[in-house]
Amino acid sequence: MNVGASYSDTLNKEKNEHKDKTTLTTSFSTGMTYERTKTLATLGQGNINITDKENSDDLARLNTDTTQVDKSLIKTSMGTKVDATLDTRLLTEDGRKEIKNETKELVQSPGKAYDTMFVQTADVYIVEQDGTSRKLTESEKSNFIQSSDGKVHIATNGIFNDQMAAAKYAAQHSSSEGAQYVVYFPQADNAVSELLVAGYQKFLEGDTIGLTNATQEIKNLTNKYGQEGLQLDGHSRGSLTIGNALDSIATQPNAQGSLSNTTINFFGPAQNVLNADEQLSYLQNRDAATNLDTKNNMVIHYMNNAADPVGTYIGGNAPTGGTIPQTEPITTTIVSGIPVSNANTNLNEMVRAGTGQANTSHNSYGNAKQESLDSFWGGKTPNLTPIRTYTK
DSSP: OEEEEEEEEEEEEEEOSSOEEEEEEEEEEEEEEEEEEEEOOBOOSSOOOOSOGGGSOOGGGSBOOTTOOEEEEEEEEEEEEEEEEEEGGGGSHHHHHHHHHHHHHHHHHHHHHHIIIIISOOOEEEEOTTSOEEEOOHHHHTSOOOOTTSSEEEEEOOTTOOHHHHHHHHHHHOOSSSOOEEEOOOOOSSHHHHHHHHHHHHHTOBTTTBOOHHHHHHHHHHHHHTTTOEEEEEETTHHHHHHHHHHHHTTSTTOTTTTTTEEEEEESOSSOHHHHHHHHHHHHTGGGOOOHHHHHHTSOEEEOBTTOHIIIIISOOOOOBOOOOOOSSOOEEEETTEEEEOSSOHHHHHHHHHTTOSSOGGGOOSSOOHHHHHHHSTTSOOOOEESOOOOO
């Protein structure tokens, strides 16, 4: 019989710009093994002559394998393992208040996410020449201005974008001179709620459960301008807003061909571009196009940096190019409790992009600042890439 036990303590400290957090982890385990065996009578070589066969045991049961002379009768093991973690903030009044606030935020997050999606208005803004934006009046919303290419240009914003950031990226991604509009998906007031919104748009949004206010606004505007001339630009989660609007429009009567003059560009898209393009093709009635150049111009075009986790892993899209900057000296900082290094690796760049830092692969698309282009596109403005190319 064997009996064993072990015990260990680990002290972990996490620091970021908001708070210090220390946890004490204790592990205790015990184990016991019991085994009972018997040794078999074994005949390795030779013959046995039995004179009284009727009153003797059957020789077939006699062990002749000299390498297996022991037989296990009982073998059993049992044990216990206990892991316990203590958040040491429980030991101070300020720490307990901090935990209470975090818990309150977590509990309220679903309700705040609902308000962001279905209660708050998805207002429409126009981007001014100086980069600022202005909310449209009701009369302006009834008559959008065409851009220099003869189309109405409307952008949708991504996760963790306030209204100023949404306007900035709309201008950065615009492919034409002139009026640029933004349907602004409001930003929730905490990160958990923002992630819940993203999850709803990625996996649940639709006519059955319900369209968010921003998606409904895009649907309405797409129905209005889709045949006259419409350019939609979706960044990050904003591509889901457009993709889900397309799915809803496809259920309408006489949907095929209703978006015959609609084109779409995506930037670091959380939406799968190929799936969205298949839906757009149906709504454009693309198969009816006889001119090859026209047909290829109707395809969704997109930009997706190889180190962008949103477009690559969440959207499941192939990269369209991209580089990672060389940084010296190498340093490590704590962001939201996560150690982030500036070392030249895809993984670290994905962490930087995923935590919403400035000058990353996820916000370097279109007419980005030269610093971003130098870092992530070899100093050149990235080109929009078609998701497919028709040859006949």
